[in-house]
Amino acid sequence: MSTVEKKIFGQELINQAESYVSNLNGSSIAHLKAQRDEALTQLKDAGFPGPKAEEYKFTKLTKAIEGKFDFANVKSVTQKPSEKMKEIARKHEGANVLFFVNGEFDQEHSKVVSPESEITIEPLNNRADATNLMSETNDAFAIQNKVFVNSGVVIEVKKSKVVSAPVICYYISVESGSNVGFVKNIYLAHENSQADFVHFHYSEGEGRTFCNETKNYIVKANANISLYKVQEESSNAIYVGNTNVSQERDSVFSSYVFTFDGDIVRNNLNISVNGEGVESNMYGLYLTKGKSHVDNHTTVDHTQPNTNSNELYKGIIDDESRAVFNGKIFVRQAAQKTNAFQSNGNILLSDKAVINTKPQLEIWADDVKCSHGCTTGQLDEEAIFYLRARGISLEKAKSMILLANASEVIEKIKLGWLKMEVTDKVVERLEV
Amino acid sequence: MSSDEQILEEFTSKEYEHGWSVDLEADEAPEGLNEDIVRFISAKKNEPEWLLEWRLKAFDKWSNMEEPEWANVKYPKTDYQAIKYYSAPKQKKAVESLDDVDPELIETFEKLGISLTEQKRLTGVAVDAVIDSVSVATTFKETLGELGIIFCSFSEAVQEHPELVRKHLGSVVPVSDNYFSALNSAVFSDGSFCYIPKGVRCPMELSTYFRINAANTGQFERTLIVAEEGSYVSYLEGCTAPMRDENQLHAAVVEIIANTDAEVKYSTVQNWYPGDKDGKGGIYNFVTKRGICAGDRSKISWTQVETGSAVTWKYPSCILKGDYSVGEFYSVAVTNNYQQADTGTKMIHIGKGTKSRIVSKGISAGKSQNSYRGQVQVMKRASGARNFSQCDSLLIGDQCGAHTFPYIDIENSSAQVEHEATTSKIGEDQIFYCTQRGIDEENAVALIVNGYAKEVLNKLPMEFAVEAQKLLALTLEGSVG
Numbered sequence: 015m016s017t018v019e020k021k022i023f024g025q026e027l028i029n030q031a032e033s034y035v036s037n038l039n040g041s042s043i044a045h046l047k048a049q050r051d052e053a054l055t056q057l058k059d060a061g062f063p064g065p066k067a068e069e070y071k072f073t074k075l076t077k078a079i080e081g082k083f084d085f086a087n088v089k090s091v092t093q094k095p096s097e098k099m100k101e102i103a104r105k106h107e108g109a110n111v112l113f114f115v116n117g118e119f120d121q122e123h124s125k126v127v128s129p130e131s132e133i134t135i136e137p138l139n140n141r142a143d144a145t146n147l148m149s150e151t152n153d154a155f156a157i158q159n160k161v162f163v164n165s166g167v168v169i170e171v172k173k174s175k176v177v178s179a180p181v182i183c184y185y186i187s188v189e190s191g192s193n194v195g196f197v198k199n200i201y202l203a204h205e206n207s208q209a210d211f212v213h214f215h216y217s218e219g220e221g222r223t224f225c226n227e228t229k230n231y232i233v234k235a236n237a238n239i240s241l242y243k244v245q246e247e248s249s250n251a252i253y254v255g256n257t258n259v260s261q262e263r264d265s266v267f268s269s270y271v272f273t274f275d276g277d278i279v280r281n282n283l284n285i286s287v288n289g290e291g292v293e294s295n296m297y298g299l300y301l302t303k304g305k306s307h308v309d310n311h312t313t314v315d316h317t318q319p320n321t322n323s324n325e326l327y328k329g330i331i332d333d334e335s336r337a338v339f340n341g342k343i344f345v346r347q348a349a350q351k352t353n354a355f356q357s358n359g360n361i362l363l364s365d366k367a368v369i370n371t372k373p374q375l376e377i378w379a380d381d382v383k384c385s386h387g388c389t390t391g392q393l394d395e396e397a398i399f400y401l402r403a404r405g406i407s408l409e410k411a412k413s414m415i416l417l418a419n420a421s422e423v424i425e426k427i428k429l430g431w432l433k434m435e436v437t438d439k440v441v442e443r444l445e446v
Numbered sequence: 447m448s449s450d451e452q453i454l455e456e457f458t459s460k461e462y463e464h465g466w467s468v469d470l471e472a473d474e475a476p477e478g479l480n481e482d483i484v485r486f487i488s489a490k491k492n493e494p495e496w497l498l499e500w501r502l503k504a505f506d507k508w509s510n511m512e513e514p515e516w517a518n519v520k521y522p523k524t525d526y527q528a529i530k531y532y533s534a535p536k537q538k539k540a541v542e543s544l545d546d547v548d549p550e551l552i553e554t555f556e557k558l559g560i561s562l563t564e565q566k567r568l569t570g571v572a573v574d575a576v577i578d579s580v581s582v583a584t585t586f587k588e589t590l591g592e593l594g595i596i597f598c599s600f601s602e603a604v605q606e607h608p609e610l611v612r613k614h615l616g617s618v619v620p621v622s623d624n625y626f627s628a629l630n631s632a633v634f635s636d637g638s639f640c641y642i643p644k645g646v647r648c649p650m651e652l653s654t655y656f657r658i659n660a661a662n663t664g665q666f667e668r669t670l671i672v673a674e675e676g677s678y679v680s681y682l683e684g685c686t687a688p689m690r691d692e693n694q695l696h697a698a699v700v701e702i703i704a705n706t707d708a709e710v711k712y713s714t715v716q717n718w719y720p721g722d723k724d725g726k727g728g729i730y731n732f733v734t735k736r737g738i739c740a741g742d743r744s745k746i747s748w749t750q751v752e753t754g755s756a757v758t759w760k761y762p763s764c765i766l767k768g769d770y771s772v773g774e775f776y777s778v779a780v781t782n783n784y785q786q787a788d789t790g791t792k793m794i795h796i797g798k799g800t801k802s803r804i805v806s807k808g809i810s811a812g813k814s815q816n817s818y819r820g821q822v823q824v825m826k827r828a829s830g831a832r833n834f835s836q837c838d839s840l841l842i843g844d845q846c847g848a849h850t851f852p853y854i855d856i857e858n859s860s861a862q863v864e865h866e867a868t869t870s871k872i873g874e875d876q877i878f879y880c881t882q883r884g885i886d887e888e889n890a891v892a893l894i895v896n897g898y899a900k901e902v903l904n905k906l907p908m909e910f911a912v913e914a915q916k917l918l919a920l921t922l923e924g925s926v927g
Contacts, residue, residue, distance in 0.1 A: 068516070347844060362859035365826065373865070375850040380841035380871045388865040390856045 024062025024076045024154075030085035031057055031161045037086070045142035046164070053160035062154045072338045072370045073280055073309040075155065078252055083224050088162060089191035091116045095218045099123040102184060110135075110181045116188060117195025117225065118165045132175045133209070138166035144200045147232050148260040151284055156256040159228045162196040169211075170202045171237070177209040180429060184214050187251050189221020198228040203237040203265075210240045210429060217248035227255040235263040235289065240270070242432060246439070247276040249304055254280045263289030270427060272436055273300040273308045274443065283312040287321045287349075298327035299423040301443050302335035302367075309338035316349040325356040328423050330416055330444075331367040339371040341386070347378040356386035361393065361419065413444045420444070475532035481505060484632050487532050491601045491635070494608060504621040504631030511625045517788040518817040518849055521757045524695050524730065531633040531666070590648075595679075596641040597652055600668055603639035610641055614672050618701040618738045618765070626697040627734040630666045634699070637667035642677035642708070651907050653682040669700040673708035675741065680711040682910055693721075693756060698733045706741030706768065711749070713906050714762075715914050718754035725784025725813075728756025735762035739771030739797075747774040748791065749905045751914040756785060761819065763792035766800035766828075773802040776902040780918065781814030781846070790820035790837075790851075795828040795861070804835040807899050810846035817849040824861040831858060835865040840872065840898060842891075892918075 022028070035054055062080075063070035070076070094115050103111050103125055110127055112135070113120040119137060126135055138144070150156055171177055187195065203209060217223060225247075233239050247253055253276055261267050273279055285294045300308045314323045329337045343354045360369045373386040393415055401411035420440050427433040475486055484505050488498040513523065590597050596607060603611050621631045638654045654669065673679055683700075696718060704710050712735075721728025731754075737746035748762040764773030775791040793802035802822065810816035818837045839848035850867045872894050880890035895918060896903070903911055903918075 350844070360856070362856060362861070365829075365857075365859050367857075367859060369854070369856045371854045373850075373852060373867070375839075375867060375869060376847065377839070377841070377849065377869050378844075378847040380844045380846070382869065382871075384869040386850070386865075386867050388852070388854060388863075390854065390861060390863040392859055392862070 021064065022061035023064035024080055026080050027062055027076070027085065027158070028057055031158065033086040034088060034162060043139045043142075045145055046139070049145060049160050053157045056152070056157050057154070057161060060152070060154065060157075069153070069311065072336070073278065073307065075252070075254060075278065075280060078278055079224055082222065083194050084192050085162070085194060087192060088194055088196070091118055091188060091190045093188065093190045094120065095186065095188060096123065098218065099184070099186075106182050109179050112167065112181065112183045114165070114183065114185045114195070114197050116186070116191060116193070116223070117163075117197035117227070119167055119197070128177055128179050132172055132177050133181070134170045134172075136168050138163075138168055138198060138200070141168040141200075144168040144202065147200065147202065148230055148258060150228070150230070150258050151256065151282070153256055153282060155226055155254045155280075156228055156282075159196055159198060159226045159256065162226070163198045163228070164196070166198040166200070168200045168202065171204060171207040171209045173204040174206040176207070180210040180212050182212045182214070184216070185225065185227065187215075187217040187223035187225050187247060189219050189223060193221060194224045194226075196226050198230070201229065201231045201239070203231070203233050203239050205234045206236045207234070208238040210242070212242040212429070212432060213244070215243070215245045215247055215253065217251045220248050220250055222250045223248075224252045225254070227253070229255070229257045231257070231259040231267065233259065233261045233265040233267050236265060238266040240268045240428065242427070242429070243269070243271045243281075244436065244439075245271070245273040245276060245279055247279070249275060249277055249306060251276050252278045254282075256282045257284065259283070259285040259294075261285065261287050261289060261292045261294065264291040265289065266293045266295075268295040269297065270423075271298040271310065272439075273298075273302070273310075274439060275303075276306055276308065278307045278309075280309045281311065283310070285312075285314045285323070287314065287316045287318055287323070290318050290320045292318065292321045294321075294323040295426075296323070296325040296327070297423050297426045299420055299440075300327075300329045300337055301332075301420070301440065302329070302337055303332040303443075304335060305333070306335045307338075308335070311340045313342040313344070314354065315344045315346070316352045316354065317346045319348060319350045319352065321349060321352050323354045326423060326426075327358045328420060329360045329369065330363065330420065331360060331369055332363040334364070334366040336368040336370070339369075340374065341372075342374045343376070343384060343386070345377045345379050345382050345384060350379050350381045352379065352382045352384070354382070354384040358386075358388045359419070360390040361416065362390065416444045417441060474530050477530050478527045479529070479531055479633065483531050487633060487635055490532060491604070493604055496612060497604060500616070500621070501632050504628050505633075507622045508625065508628035508632055511622070511628055513625050517759050518815065518819070518851070519757050519759060519786040519788050521730065521786070522693070524693065526629075529695060532635050593646050593649070594643040595646060595648055596639065598639055600634070600637035600639050600670070603670075607639070607641070610672065611639065611670065614670055614701065614703055616701075618703060618736050619699050619734050624734060626732045627699050630668065630697050630699045630734070634666045634668040637698070638669045640669075640671045640679065640681065642673045642679045644674040645676045647677065648679040651680050651682055653684070655684050665694070665696045665698070667698050669698070671700075671702045671710060671712070673702075673704045673710050675705045676707040678709045680907055681713070682907060683712070683714045684717070684910070684913070693728055693730055695730045696733065696755075700733070700735040700762075702737030702746055704737065704739050704741065704744035704746050704771075707743050708741065709745040709747075710737065711747045712737070712762070713910055714750040714752075715906075715910050715917065716750065716752045716754050716758070717917060720754045720783065720785050721756040723783050725756070728785070729754065731755035731758045731760065733760040735760060736765065737763070737773075738765040739768050739773060739800075741771070742768040742797070743770045744768050745772040745774070747776075747905070749776045749902065750778070750789075751902070751906070751910075751917065752777065752779040752787060752789060753917045755787070758785075758787040758789055761790050761792055763794070764802065765794045765796065766802065767796045769797040770799040771797055772800070775802075775804045775806070776905045777806045778809070778899045778902045778914075778918070779806070779816055780809045781811070781816045783812040783814060785812075785814040787815070788817040788819055790818045792821040793823070793833060795822075795824045795831040795833070797828060799830040800828055801832045803833070804837070805901055806835075806837040807902055808837070808839040808848055809842065809895060809899070810839070810848050811842040813845045815847045815849070817851060818867075819851040821853040821855070822863055822865070824856045824858050824863065826857045828858050829860045831861040831863075833861075833863045837867045838898070839867070839869040840895070841869065842872065
């Protein structure tokens with residue numbers, strides 16, 4: 015029997031990472047540097063996911079970015095869409111608005127309205143203590159983020175405070191500098207706090223861009239945190255994001271992800287349930303068209319008893335686009351009395367559209383209630399007939415049914431203004 | 447110790463009841479695997495040149511392959527050079543009728559509960575018995591022969607129907623399909639061959655019994671079933687092995703070809719030795735089973751009851767190539783002690799209007815791990831394809847695990863695919879309901895589990911359903927969760 019040596023994929027990306035680090039000449043902040051060096055070693059050992067890697071089986075990210083970007087010389091953005099940013103800041107009256115252009119935190123255009131007694135926002139570089147608050151996954155792109163990241167913020171929600179003004183983050187991809195962005199934001203929600211974070215990801219222009227983002231949420235006991243993510247990048251933008259969540263006793267964390275566009279979008283959501291009585295909600299809606307490729311990977315790891323998780327992801331897949339869904343639920347032996355529910359529904363609108371879904375349950379505890387369901391189909395003919403019998407055109411009937419389908423997820427949004435905004439976008443997409 | 451633990455303890459110390467071995471004089475190949483062994487096996491079987499070449503090609507492919515590691519099972523790797531690849535019960539001359547069969551052999555089968563003579567007369571099931579991967583006796587040959595049905599050992603088929611074997615061998619499971627199929631293709635020693643001619647409905651159940659007897663051997667048999675246009679056959683397979691401390695490998699390949707309007711029903715009751723309560727010994731059951739619905743409106747149905755083996759790793763699959771063809775998979779997998787099972791199915795929808803149905807029931811107890819892994823793939827041209835999958839897991843005790851890995855890949859917008867899975871334990875209220883009516887806890891569990899698995903057990907032919915139910919009840923003795 016021959017033993018084949020382990021093959022390292024993405025060698026060019028690794029070389030670029032190495033020269034990027036040596037170009038820095040140790041000029042970076044000490045706490046980031048230690049992490050950077052460690053991550054680089056990890057990257058060299060494990061490499062990037064190859065064509066057969068299970069986690070990236072359908073999303074060939076390594077191939078998509080290798081040789082397409084100059085990671086060795088990551089340059090700052092030279093042209094920022096200042097006018098646009100000012101306009102956005104004006105639009106969100108009474109809210110905290112933060113801007114990240116190709117990953118770089120833009121303090122100049124950002125505005126904070128909440129008092130410091132409720133919330134503090136500081137650049138990542140000033141907060142050595144915040145970088146190692148939680149363990150992260152060994153996803154190759156999360157490691158890549160650690161090697162390159164130089165920018166981000168640490169947002170702290172103070173103990174027993176309810177932040178009434180939402181924190182709105184804009185991640186703008188522009189064709190400027192080296193077209194790549196790395197950003198890492200850390201959200202620390204102290205005991206009994208409550209806050210809503212809204213993230214808009216969009217592209218300015220049609221340039222080929224790459225964004226690698228890490229969000230770490232540390233949710234302390236009794237805190238209630240919501241994360242909204244609206245993704246509308248251009249059909250040339252590649253995005254990979256890792257959202258890591260660590261939940262302590264009796265906390266509630268809800269994630270809402272709406273994906274409309276992008277060349278390749280990969281969202282990794284990892285929730286680690288570390289306390290009793292925790293509730294985790296994951297909702298997602300992806301409407302894909304053209305040639306876009308949207309991949310949602312979620313993981314909930316129940317390690318403690320009496321915890322609940324709910325997951326609902328829906329997709330409407332059109333044209334030649336492809337959607338990938340992989341939902342993992344782990345219930346460890348100690349996590350008795352866990353309820354975990356997962357549901358994934360997909361509608362394919364075209365014969366060239368593809369869906370790859372894998373709802374995965376791994377259970378080591380016996381006193382649990384876990385279920386998952388997954389459906390893929392087309393529009394209900396009876397429902398269409400019902401509407402057509404009432405004089406509604408076929409096209410109109412279809413879009414009504416699709417909208418009704420999507421609204422199951424939209425209805426979960428708790429922020430009124432955002433619910434309206436997302437509904438408008440969905441209607442615009444589905445309307446004929 | 448709580449009563450639960452006590453009962454679990456009792457349950458886990460239950461011995462394997464098929465764990466005897468008989469000293470049959472065997473004709474064996476030396477340990478190890480190389481080209482010479484492949485030639486040795488081929489020469490032993492007096493095989494034609496093309497088959498030897500086919501085997502050598504498979505061996506070459508296998509030598510360049512790596513043992514796969516993706517399954518959700520952990521086991522010490524097999525040393526492929528420490529296995530004897532050929533072991534045949536020695537017989538003085540070719541067997542003409544059952545009366546000539548070695549009496550010790552007959553005794554073996556009587557212990558198994560499948561007395562060949564009795565079977566022949568009473569039950570009306572044609573049996574092909576395979577010990578240490580060599581077919582020793584086939585019953586009812588003449589009756590079947592009158593209808594044009596060929597049911598014989600694989601080596602006999604190679605001698606007597608080489609054109610059929612050559613045409614179909616490896617057509618569903620190609621040599622290089624996977625590591626174990628390549629290994630099997632190189633060293634398979636025997637198996638069963640079954641051919642149902644056009645328009646014939648096989649009047650009886652065809653059955654194969656597999657048994658590993660000799661120590662240090664692997665069993666590598668091959669089954670090939672060809673159902674011509676409009677034919678029907680129901681095929682059963684059963685397996686046992688003696689208790690041994692070391693792990694033994696069973697790497698079989700089953701290929702089914704169903705032509706237009708044909709229907710093949712394949713049922714398995716697998717009860718290989720699962721290892722002792724500390725997880726020592728037991729069979730590695732790495733089997734490749736695949737059927738192709740080659741013609742329109744054909745149907746292949748897999749039913750399996752998996753209670754044995756230390757490690758089970760198999761996915762009986764259907765390639766639904768013909769338009770409006772149907773694939774079915776019904777499975778009950780029970781694991782106990784340190785048993786591990788990673789089993790499921792693949793339904794590949796290629797033809798228009800193809801339908802598939804998957805019902806998988808996993809029951810894990812002791813410290814076992816039970817995984818369902820399945821794939822439903824709907825190709826571009828498979829318009830109107832329909833799939834329904836249901837995989838339920840039942841956990842008994844808090845040391846075991848149940849895992850589900852369904853892959854659903856759809857490329858056609860008119861496909862309708864549903865998948866649902868649940869995991870639960872036996873409800874206290876269910877047990878309470880039974881005990882309240884004077885049924886003791888143990889019988890209540892057996893009752894509930896039987897009801898839970900009923901959907902699958904119902905699909906088994908009568909002869910097997912009884913055995914399967916007995917097996918289930920035995921395995922679940924004292925397993926109140």
